Amino acid sequence: MPKTILITDDALFMRVTLKNLLVNNGYEVVGEAVNGKDAVEKYALARPDVVFMDITMPIMDGIAATRAIRESDPGAKVIMCTAMGQKQMVMDAIQAGAKDFIVKPFSPQRVLESIQKVIG
Amino acid sequence: MKAEYINPFVQASFSVLEMVLNCKPTKGAMAALPQTFASDQCNIICGITGPLQGQVIYGMSLSTADAIASTMLGTKIKSFDMLAASAIGELGNMITGHSMQILAEAGWVCDITPPSIVRGSNVQISTISIPAILVPIILEQGKFSLTIGLQERK
Numbered sequence: 001m002p003k004t005i006l007i008t009d010d011a012l013f014m015r016v017t018l019k020n021l022l023v024n025n026g027y028e029v030v031g032e033a034v035n036g037k038d039a040v041e042k043y044a045l046a047r048p049d050v051v052f053m054d055i056t057m058p059i060m061d062g063i064a065a066t067r068a069i070r071e072s073d074p075g076a077k078v079i080m081c082t083a084m085g086q087k088q089m090v091m092d093a094i095q096a097g098a099k100d101f102i103v104k105p106f107s108p109q110r111v112l113e114s115i116q117k118v119i120g
Numbered sequence: 121m122k123a124e125y126i127n128p129f130v131q132a133s134f135s136v137l138e139m140v141l142n143c144k145p146t147k148g149a150m151a152a153l154p155q156t157f158a159s160d161q162c163n164i165i166c167g168i169t170g171p172l173q174g175q176v177i178y179g180m181s182l183s184t185a186d187a188i189a190s191t192m193l194g195t196k197i198k199s200f201d202m203l204a205a206s207a208i209g210e211l212g213n214m215i216t217g218h219s220m221q222i223l224a225e226a227g228w229v230c231d232i233t234p235p236s237i238v239r240g241s242n243v244q245i246s247t248i249s250i251p252a253i254l255v256p257i258i259l260e261q262g263k264f265s266l267t268i269g270l271q272e273r274k
Contacts, residue, residue: 010234011206011210011213012203012206013192013210016193016203056234082217083210083213083214083216084217084220084221084231084232085217086220086221086224086229087225088229103217103218104210104214104217105136105139105140105214107139
């Protein structure tokens with residue numbers, strides 16, 4: 001059974017790029033969310049193995065969404081994937097329960113290694 | 121405008137453009153812009169808020185925008201559709217995000233607004249009371265103009 005992934009990003013380009021990369025490497029993308037609220041709802045329905053989460057998004061940001069997902073499922077594995085790599089942002093993400101932090105632009109290798117790291 | 125505000129954007133532009141477009145950009149001559157200036161045909165506008173505020177505008181011709189979007193998407197685009205616009209917008213977002221990281225390390229912790237894209241000819245832009253600096257960057261895909269208008273919050 002392929003590992004399942006939920007992608008969260010408000011930018012269509014990032015969703016398409018990540019999806020192609022993941023599908024070409026044997027993962028199943030079970031959903032694409034366009035903001036944090038959408039991610040919380042889609043997580044509850046799909047219960048994916050891993051969530052990719054952007055931070056700066058409309059309606060609900062990725063930090064708040066990570067917190068909400070981890071409250072509903074303390075075992076949820078969230079990887080932040082954002083253009084904002086400030087130290088404070090990384091700390092906020094880790095405190096919210098994110099397992100890893102990828103700064104865009106990313107290399108395909110970095111994304112694949114991160115998944116391996118969080119799902120063990 | 122202080123060089124310490126400009127350099128992070130130049131540094132971030134080079135590093136992000138090199139990685140995303142797999143190219144070696146070169147820097148042109150920096151210039152101060154008048155209060156109102158003619159924009160390029162395609163512009164990504166990102167706002168900056170916090171102790172520093174203003175805008176950064178990444179300008180290029182329509183053909184350069186098409187060429188950059190094609191490189192980012194790994195396929196030659198037929199038209200500048202939503203996906204191409206999203207790619208170009210994300211390029212601006214990544215450069216601005218990376219600049220914020222460099223500015224934060226220098227003690228200026230700022231946030232950015234989502235990018236907007238303005239396309240068209242004969243568009244006049246004004247950063248109103250914030251002086252703007254132009255830094256041209258030459259890419260294989262064409263000229264990529266970095267316009268930075270930033271000031272300390274009063």
